[in-house]
Amino acid sequence: MPTVVRMVQFTTKTLTDAGRAVGRLIKSIEGQERLDAVAQPLSGLVQKLIPAGPVRDLLHGVPIGHPAHPFLVQFPLGAWMSANVLDLLPGGWVPATALIGAGTAAAAPAAAAGAVDFAAAHPEQQRVGVVHWASNTVAVALYGASFLARLGGKRTAGKRLALAGLVVASVGGYLGGHLAYRQAMGANHTESVPHLAPEGWHDLGLLSELPERQLRQRLVGNVPVLLYRDGERVLALADACSHLSGPLHEGELNDEPGLGPCVTCPWHGSTFALEDGAVVHGPATAPQPQFRARVSGGRVEVALA
Ligand code: FES
CATH class of the missing domain: 1.20.120 (Four Helix Bundle (Hemerythrin (Met), subunit A))
Incomplete structure (x- = not known):
């Protein structure tokens, strides 16, 4: 076996053993x-x-x-x-x-x-x-x-x-x-949403069953979606917060000047504009993925924006 291959194998094995030992140590710190x-x-x-x-x-x-x-x-x-x-x-x-x-x-x-x-x-x-x-x-x-x-x-x-x-x-x-x-600290925890949510429009039930100006959660496939209704208009964002996946439908509604209705995450207080998912206040830095929403025949439908 050429020397260089043996050196690579030796280095890989040494690094793997060291990495496992350090990994166990850090796991114990967690x-x-x-x-x-x-x-x-x-x-x-x-x-x-x-x-x-x-x-x-x-x-x-x-x-x-x-x-x-x-x-x-x-x-x-x-x-x-x-x-x-x-x-x-x-x-x-x-x-x-x-x-x-x-x-x-x-x-x-x-x-x-x-x-x-x-x-x-x-x-x-x-x-x-x-x-x-x-x-x-x-x-x-x-x-x-x-x-x-x-x-x-x-x-x-x-x-x-x-x-x-x-x-x-x-x-x-x-x-x-x-x-x-x-530990994915600082990572965008909604990056997978566009890959997991099935394509096309999805029926999320009757508009009349969606209370006005309240937050509700529905599922598109396995992806939780946050819904907010104002009259005939429905706004929809990914429900898991981009900071650390907190449930936005359990958050607080508030109005930010010039931004309209916003939701504040119950876990660490990130605030997002419901209109487009933009981050208004951190700790989140990545916007919430947005879904298009429409009302058809009295039923709410959403699709990935
Ligand atoms: S999980 Fe939403 S602010 Fe941390």
């Missing part, structure tokens, strides 16, 4: 209810410090339609890692010091964005989130200490602290990946 004693007060503190409103929406990433945290962490991580490389090169000391200072400053908005996302997460996500948060706080402290050591002319200490920061930030980054890709 189930550690003792972490709730830290996560819940932290979540309450974040909600108090950054109340619902435009600042929290901005930190969630509502205006850009994606969570802001993964975008913002590029700045500190990029600066820090570049500094770690520059530390190995002749003449890299000054730019490395500048990058570590800039990266440490850039960690503040990234942390604020992560904090508001954390405060609107499931308990299992928050338990991993606490460890992710702790790792990143230590990383910031290490890079911050490195910056101060560099300003004091302590080159060896500055480089060692930055290297330690890189190791700890990598652990935090791995946990961030687990939160995003395994």
Whole structure:
């Protein structure tokens, strides 16, 4: 067998074994209810410090339609890692010091964005989130200490602290990946709706059985659909919230100026315009999939928009 194939097999097996061991470790973190004693007060503190409103929406990433945290962490991580490389090169000391200072400053908005996302997460996500948060706080402290050591002319200490920061930030980054890709925190939980809902128009019953200005749930195939009736007009959205699949039909109706009737999710307060599914307030950043609705022969019919 060629050497390269053996090397690939060895690497794959080593990574698989390591991945399984790390996976078991993180799974045990998800189930550690003792972490709730830290996560819940932290979540309450974040909600108090950054109340619902435009600042929290901005930190969630509502205006850009994606969570802001993964975008913002590029700045500190990029600066820090570049500094770690520059530390190995002749003449890299000054730019490395500048990058570590800039990266440490850039960690503040990234942390604020992560904090508001954390405060609107499931308990299992928050338990991993606490460890992710702790790792990143230590990383910031290490890079911050490195910056101060560099300003004091302590080159060896500055480089060692930055290297330690890189190791700890990598652990935090791995946990961030687990939160995003395994626990689907920040993902759009309605992406599958257009693939699951059967095509064409679907009969959802008599209009007269749909109460006016109330929220009701019906099924299109296996896909729950949220219905809202105003006279002869019916509005329809996917019922599972794009944030973490909360049941919108159990939410609250409200009127937002200029947007008409809106629904607020009962789980974490995301608000969507019923007219088109647009996100009015986070933590959701992805709009609700919309269904076209019509009344034919006194019956309500919907189809994917
Ligand atoms: S599930 Fe979190 S806001 Fe709807």
